[in-house]
Amino acid sequence: MINDNIIEIDGLSKRYEQLTAVDRLTLAVRRGEIFGLLGPNGAGKTTTILMLLGLAEPTAGKIKVCGFDPAFQPFLAKEKVGYLPDEVGFYENLSGRDNLLYTAALNRIKFSAAQERARHLLEQVGLTSKADEKVQTYSRGMKQRLGLADILIKEPEVIILDEPTNGIDPEGVRELLALIRKLNQDKGMTVLLSSHNLYQVQQICDRVGLFVEGKLIAAGPIKELAFGLFKNDPVLLEVEAEPAGKQLIAALEAIPHVSRIEQKGNRLLIFCRQPVAAGVAGAIIKHGARLSHLSQHDYGLDEIYHRYFEGGI
């Protein structure tokens, strides 16, 4: 297990004048895994990524990326790390292929080798037919795939993707995630990606870190996290009933397995240990209330954050 961590972050902090963007973050990413940084906008994910690349200076703490400190050895770190920024941009007046070749030239890759790699990568991301068209004709999803090819041309050990699925249609997201998964499996490439979308991330990440207000509040495989968080009430029922009076709520709370209820007007959130939708519906109707909506939810990131703010665990 010596040096099995490709990214090591130890006590990392970044403070701006007023705000602490990242607060004493300690985290390790293992070689060959897909790690997801999850958190709402403004949680400090991008700032952390920028510090990993040496593009922002940490206020305190240590970082090691592929054995290098990005603040002091930025070139060595950048040779090993591919970074796909949120909303990646290309030179619109150049073709996709020329954009890749330019990146290759900046990485001192020989021209003949670069051409070969560009051809191969364009094929891999499914852009061969559009390779010699100007980037301004590309769609958002195509640009994102070109971005992936762009960071792969230097053959990095780690790729860092900042909100890679932002603003792409569901089909595009599916393709992109499949591509990332494939890269990880075929080449053993380590992937660090940030997202605010739990559903997308849980499809491909081996482990995730939850980020709220600059703090890492939990890290581990997603199933463990969800299980740890919601072992008291793993099922959430959402109910809309009219009128939703105190008596109704009391009756619902009396149903076995229901642990607690939150009320927002006529909308009730029922947290329970077992799926008891039938019992809940029965109780509402028995009370003479009109049931207009009943659904069972998976936990989203919202609930997870919410739970943390409540001091759940």
Add this chain to the structure above:
Amino acid sequence: MVVVLREKIGNLFRRQGPPETQHPFWAMVQKEAMDHINSWRFMILLGLMLLITVASLSTAISSLQGAIAEDTATSFVFLKLFTATDGSLPPFITFISLLGPIIGIALGFDAINSERSRGTLSRLLAQPIPRDYIINAKFVAALLIIAFMMMILGLLMVGSGILTTGIPPTPEEVWRVFFFLLISIVYIGVWLNLAIMFSIKFKQAATSALSGLAVWLFFSLFFTMIINIIVESTAPAQVTDINELISYQGFVQNLLRISPSQLFSEATTTLLVPTIRTLGPITMEQASYAIAGPLPLGQSLLLVWPQLICLVAAAFIIFGISYVLFMKQEVRSRS
């Protein structure tokens, strides 16, 4: 026509297939130069400059009739192409002093902020290249374009001058034209640097362009006005001593020299009008013993050396400020 011309110029810069390994810096310079050449902006600037060349050439030639009658050996007829005017249009050097800044600003005002708004800056910075390569490459590429443009225009002036007047330039005249073009490039380079600085400071290209134009307007319209006000309020009421007057005159001149265009016109006029012997005030008594005649090239150069150094220094100072601004800036994807 435009497309063909673009391709022709483009081929000058594109070698037959890129070399196997190219230093990243030169790869960047090459890309930036290609971007300029392929842009409409460059075509418009080139067209504008060609128009200026033709206009100033025609106004110079029509005023040249009288000059040719004089002794051609000492009067440097050829250089008059750049300085003479029949009054309808300004001569070439005035045009360059006035419109050179526009070229510099036009080629630099969106250097960094356009990369930022296109989202390419963070991608560039994630590559293993030093950060300053980005501004250095932008500067070098734009300066190459400017040098290329100025040399073309200069040679065009010389060539059509030979054709229309029938007088070949003497070697000294050729050197003087060469140094004039060199100083023009440095002068435009100052404005280019200023524009690049604004492009780092301001995130909006329009703001940056406007700031560049504001500085240009300030120096070309309002600066002398402000100096006049200062002169009126500080001029000594009674002249008691000739030395006092001379030193006051020197003070006013130095104030004027804050403007790059003042430095530029002093330097270029001296080079192109060899009979200019001094740039400061001289007394009648000094002048009365002087023998009228042109200065040799070396002496003219010596006379404008401070002006040239000042222009270069201004370029360096502005570049230094941009460098510091750029190094300190935190780069996020599109903000």
